[in-house]
Amino acid sequence: AQSVSQHNHHVILSEAASLELGCNYSYGGTVNLFWYVQYPGQHLQLLLKYFSGDPLVKGIKGFEAEFIKSKFSFNLRKPSVQWSDTAEYFCARMDSSYKLIFGSGTRLLVRP
Amino acid sequence: DTEVTQTPKHLVMGMTNKKSLKCEQHMGHRAMYWYKQKAKKPPELMFVYSYEKLSINESVPSRFSPECPNSSLLNLHLHALQPEDSALYLCASSQDRGLFTTNEKLFFGSGTQLSVL
Numbered sequence: 001a002q003s004v005s006q007h008n009h010h011v012i013l014s015e016a017a018s019l020e021l022g023c024n025y026s027y028g029g030t031v032n033l034f035w036y037v038q039y040p041g042q043h044l045q046l047l048l049k050y051f052s053g054d055p056l057v058k059g060i061k062g063f064e065a066e067f068i069k070s071k072f073s074f075n076l077r078k079p080s081v082q083w084s085d086t087a088e089y090f091c092a093r094m095d096s097s098y099k100l101i102f103g104s105g106t107r108l109l110v111r112p
Numbered sequence: 113d114t115e116v117t118q119t120p121k122h123l124v125m126g127m128t129n130k131k132s133l134k135c136e137q138h139m140g141h142r143a144m145y146w147y148k149q150k151a152k153k154p155p156e157l158m159f160v161y162s163y164e165k166l167s168i169n170e171s172v173p174s175r176f177s178p179e180c181p182n183s184s185l186l187n188l189h190l191h192a193l194q195p196e197d198s199a200l201y202l203c204a205s206s207q208d209r210g211l212f213t214t215n216e217k218l219f220f221g222s223g224t225q226l227s228v229l
Contacts, residue, residue, distance in 0.1 A: 044155070
């Protein structure tokens, strides 16, 4: 079955630090990848997605992700985090039935 | 209007109760979804409706019964739930199931926090 893995369950950073959250996807099938963010007490929001084309995807709020086929990775990056980026981040993949399969999530805490 | 509205926001029910969760969107989306999210876990898909027909049921127990009365509404009827069913129930919608186009995305509601006693 198609899946995604997020190995960092908790990340703690200071403001202005750079962020990289890991996401690896399983081999096989069409690769459609997403990053979602869930701020405390709020609903899931799409940050960015990759379907095809430029492997470097720009999203909202200064986030970007790079699709690296050889590494089966789609890591999320931000050059300088803010306290307001404290949230849970989910990588997700669409499977062949058009279902979104979510990773286990990474909780990011940004200290002011 | 780019919102998916879910009611109620919180629900506490006993194991013998019957209740319903409601979801509404007015974006003209033709695909609607129910997800279940346990604390500190990712959302898990339960059901998908496409053009008001149930297209995916992820082997969900029959004590959960979805209904799509029209293209804007999605209900989840609950009956004889167990305490382990306590979770955040998320509704989502998208223009179509495939999410193919660049601007296509899944819109999530804020969820109903359900506690089963």
